Amino acid sequence: MSSATITGAQALGDLRGCKLLFSGFHAPELGRIEEFRNAILTLGDDGTILSVEHDGDTEGAVPLPEGWVLIPGLVDLHVHAPQYAQLGTALDVPLEDWLQTYTFPLEARFADLDYAAEVYSALIDDMLALGTTTALHFATIHVPATQKLAEICLAKGQRALVGKVAMDDPVQCPPDYRDSTAQDAVDGTRAVIDHINGLPDNNGMVFPVVTPRFVPSCTDACLEGLGKLAAETGAHIQSHISESDWQHGYVKDRCGCSDAQAFERFGLLRDNAVFAHGTHLSDSDLDLMAQNGAAVAHCPLSNVYFSGAVFPLRKALERGLDVGFGSDVSGGPTASMWETARMGISASRIRESGVEAAKPVERRGSGDKRIDFREAFYIATRGGGAALGLPVGAFVQGMKFDAIAINTLEPAGTVRIWPEDKTEAPNDLFLEKLLYTVSKSNIAGVWTDGINRLQKNQG
Ligand code: GUN
Numbered sequence: 331m332s333s334a335t336i337t338g339a340q341a342l343g344d345l346r347g348c349k350l351l352f353s354g355f356h357a358p359e360l361g362r363i364e365e366f367r368n369a370i371l372t373l374g375d376d377g378t379i380l381s382v383e384h385d386g387d388t389e390g391a392v393p394l395p396e397g398w399v400l401i402p403g404l405v406d407l408h409v410h411a412p413q414y415a416q417l418g419t420a421l422d423v424p425l426e427d428w429l430q431t432y433t434f435p436l437e438a439r440f441a442d443l444d445y446a447a448e449v450y451s452a453l454i455d456d457m458l459a460l461g462t463t464t465a466l467h468f469a470t471i472h473v474p475a476t477q478k479l480a481e482i483c484l485a486k487g488q489r490a491l492v493g494k495v496a497m498d499d500p501v502q503c504p505p506d507y508r509d510s511t512a513q514d515a516v517d518g519t520r521a522v523i524d525h526i527n528g529l530p531d532n533n534g535m536v537f538p539v540v541t542p543r544f545v546p547s548c549t550d551a552c553l554e555g556l557g558k559l560a561a562e563t564g565a566h567i568q569s570h571i572s573e574s575d576w577q578h579g580y581v582k583d584r585c586g587c588s589d590a591q592a593f594e595r596f597g598l599l600r601d602n603a604v605f606a607h608g609t610h611l612s613d614s615d616l617d618l619m620a621q622n623g624a625a626v627a628h629c630p631l632s633n634v635y636f637s638g639a640v641f642p643l644r645k646a647l648e649r650g651l652d653v654g655f656g657s658d659v660s661g662g663p664t665a666s667m668w669e670t671a672r673m674g675i676s677a678s679r680i681r682e683s684g685v686e687a688a689k690p691v692e693r694r695g696s697g698d699k700r701i702d703f704r705e706a707f708y709i710a711t712r713g714g715g716a717a718l719g720l721p722v723g724a725f726v727q728g729m730k731f732d733a734i735a736i737n738t739l740e741p742a743g744t745v746r747i748w749p750e751d752k753t754e755a756p757n758d759l760f761l762e763k764l765l766y767t768v769s770k771s772n773i774a775g776v777w778t779d780g781i782n783r784l785q786k787n788q789g
């Protein structure tokens with residue numbers, strides 16, 4: 331498409347092959363914010379970023395409307411897609427009861443493909459509308475419904491990594507919701523990998539993921555088989571790691587080691603492997619993960635309900651671990667990465683400061699330095715992209731144009747602009763304001779591969 335032949339809102343539907351005139355922000359590295367003011371971004375015909383210039387030639391460029399601010403799309407590193415059907419409920423019991431009482435019975439219903447399609451469609455629409463352009467999804471044990479989730483992501487244009495959940499251990503999994511054997515779990519996983527890799531027009535949009543639910547729900551044979559399958563296919567891996575006292579202790583008792591050591595033993599701790607929570611990881615577990623190139627999905631809201639501890643985020647970052655945020659729908663009661671990132675900042679401050687006013691200040695907190703909004707912005711965008719080994723999360727040549735536009739002037743939104751916001755000086759405090767005040771109504775455009783996926787803005 332040539333930029334000369336299109337104008338206005340229509341042009342914003344499909345930016346492939348266009349030159350875009352925009353203002354905005356990205357965080358190409360942890361802690362470094364770069365601001366763009368009337369910059370020029372050029373897209374290739376496949377939605378790849380060809381160049382980004384602060385003082386580029388504006389001739390023939392498509393301008394973003396006044397008041398719109400462009401940032402990279404948000405990455406959700408941990409979503410249980412079926413659990414969207416119980417979002418905001420059932421959080422009054424510990425993890426082990428929540429799984430058996432509410433979650434396994436709910437997920438068992440995804441044997442019904444129509445029900446699955448209804449829930450999955452609503453989730454992907456809602457995530458895109460909130461600005462989540464990439465997501466790492468747990469589906470259920472069911473092969474057809476998992477394949478359906480991948481197809482829905484592809485059709486709606488969410489960059490997605492989708493895994494059939496493997497869970498075969500009769501000790502922890504109910505009879506009506508488990509893989510009948512370890513071999514079944516591995517075969518089903520392979521069937522989904524083959525299906526996703528064979529989807530027509532899937533050019534780096536949807537990926538398969540080897541997905542052992544967590545160590546307690548998988549037999550050793552299952553974990554071993556999945557490790558081999560991941561090595562053979564090169565697929566991504568996801569699971570839960572050291573999430574709660576109960577879970578961490580269960581693995582210690584059964585395997586005689588930590589979760590991280592167990593995953594390493596089964597060939598599951600490696601590059602492109604993302605583990606959720608990690609609140610109970612020891613320093614040596616964090617080292618082991620870093621050495622193996624594994625990443626963490628930090629789920630600060632969910633951890634409040636299930637973990638009994640705050641993830642040692644600063645320690646993970648200091649070790650060079652890739653960390654992104656996860657909503658953990660529905661262990662976290664929102665699909666919004668905005669709320670998740672805000673909680674990530676709050677949790678890190680609580681971890682730093684401690685909670686008990688009666689203790690002297692110097693003994694009250696963990697001693698770990700908090701993160702600020704700059705680091706949270708990186709973690710929510712490029713941090714997640716790096717964890718997945720995908721070229722997303724920053725406006726850099728060679729990356730995909732996965733981006734969102736925030737309309738700061740939207741009357742129905744929650745961003746309010748005052749004269750002092752309009753300073754000409756570089757001003758990353760404006761980004762801080764956006765991180766804290768944006769809501770769904772402010773999100774005016776959501777592009778993956780250069781195509782606007784937001785229904786309300788389609789031509
Ligand atoms: N551990 C095993 N399964 C789950 C799940 O669905 N959610 C969370 N938060 N932890 C888990």
Ligand code: FE
Nearest residue numbers: 570606658661
């Ligand atoms: Fe989870």
